[in-house]
Amino acid sequence: MVYSQGEMNTYPTITIDLTLDRHTIKDVLRAILDAILFHRLFGLVKPKTREVLGVTMPGVSDLDMEQLVEEKVDLFWKEIEGGMSKRGQIIVTFSEKRPKKSWFQVYVGEEDVPWEQWVINAEMRQPRDLDRPQFDTALSNTLTKAIHTMLTYTSSDRGRTAVPLMTNATGISPFPIKIAVKVGGVEFG
Template sequence: MNAGHPTITIDLVLDRLQTKDILRAVLHSILFHRLFGTVKPITFEVVDVTMPGVDDEEIKQLVEDKVDAFWKGIEGDANKRGQIVVTFSEKRPRKSWFLMGEEEIPWEQWIINAEIRQPSERERQKFNADLASTLTKSLQTMLTHASSERGRAAVPLITNASSISPFPIKMSVKVGGVEVA
């Protein structure tokens, strides 16, 4: 799957009640660290962890659509596991004799693997503490990668700074290995 670009994986075990809020916060946090335009920040409070986000209507709608698609896909899946893949690409002229135009070449990919569990009331406190720890580590991973030499080197030359993202962003949702809309 990795064709020379960094792939960062975040594994989450979520409670059914908090799934949407946490996925929303994680996706926003990734975008917050990887958008290069003028970003108006917002924050998300999930299981006592403050996560950064992007206050932009298009971004909010994209995240909401993918979280809803994940939720609908999970509802019909017996395993209650899925993933959201965020791919950042750059547009390059197509290098082909027969095809003209541009092609999108990925330069970084984030994979969020999520599993839904239903902890009992007795297990809930430990479950939430573990989830808070996982989210904190996820934020640390985002910060470390985005500020690392490898993370900075992955970013192509920015040639268009007219929008919040000079690069195409694609999010796909997979449940049971099958992409859902």
């Protein structure tokens, strides 16, 4: 798990690397996405927890967010399972609405300007039955580290200053959220 400035981005990018198998892929991805949303939604959030491989993960009990997470995880699974590539990404981008101006400083609407991005790099492998206990233990440790990274980053000065001023307090998030799915370098959905 790493957080850094994006290549040409002025906003932080937090990266979480996961090695998953077909038995854990959906549960783990749901849990990671839920935990990111839990730490980055600023509206009235009803918390929930999810138990994955012995690790308790925080989440948000909100029908729209749960549906969005489910759609993206299912899309990721479909593309990984049916495609040639067994590696992909789920990218969560938090943005703010800013006035968009033309060349002559004339207001021409609003644009989404990212302020933070979370990149989940996931690779699917199929461990042998003999290796299952070690695989599950390693994945459990990775989930624990991911939660630690989320807590450490979001409570740090850098994580707090990344959040722009909140001017719209309606809904569960005052900021637009985009969740993109990429498999084999191609974005889906």
